Amino acid sequence: KVFFTDYGQIPKVERCDMDGQNRTKLVDSKIVFPHGITLDLVSKLVYWADAYLDYIEVVDYEGKNRHTIIQGLL
Numbered sequence: 918k919v920f921f922t923d924y925g926q927i928p929k930v931e932r933c934d935m936d937g938q939n940r941t942k943l944v945d946s947k948i949v950f951p952h953g954i955t956l957d958l959v960s961k962l963v964y965w966a967d968a969y970l971d972y973i974e975v976v977d978y979e980g981k982n983r984h985t986i987i988q989g990l991l
Contacts, residue, residue, distance in 0.1 A: 918978075920963055922951035930954065930965055930976065943980035 920932045920943075930944040930951055943963060944951075953966035953973075961978045964986070972988040 920954060920956060922954050922965055924950045924952065930963060932963075932978070941980070943976050943978075944974075944983065 918932050919935060919937075920930070923929050923931065927945065928948045928951055929942050930948070931940055931942050933940040944965075947970070948967055949969035951965045951967050955964050956962070957964070962975050963978065964973060964975045966973045970988075971990075973986040974983060975986055976983040
């Protein structure tokens with residue numbers, strides 16, 4: 918799988934297959950300028966920073982269990 922962010926008109930965190938097929942939105946709400954994405958391969962978690970909203974958040978590979986790690990100190 919490939920995990921990536923998009924901060925265009927509809928900001929989001931997504932995943933897809935290596936050939937670009939089967940795109941799946943993991944996060945598409947309360948997100949403005951996502952970047953700095955990283956993966957925890959063991960726990961199957963996706964972390965990203967939002968430069969506009971000033972937070973680091975995490976979600977699982979299915980887009981569930983989203984929560985804020987840190988906010989306001991970036």
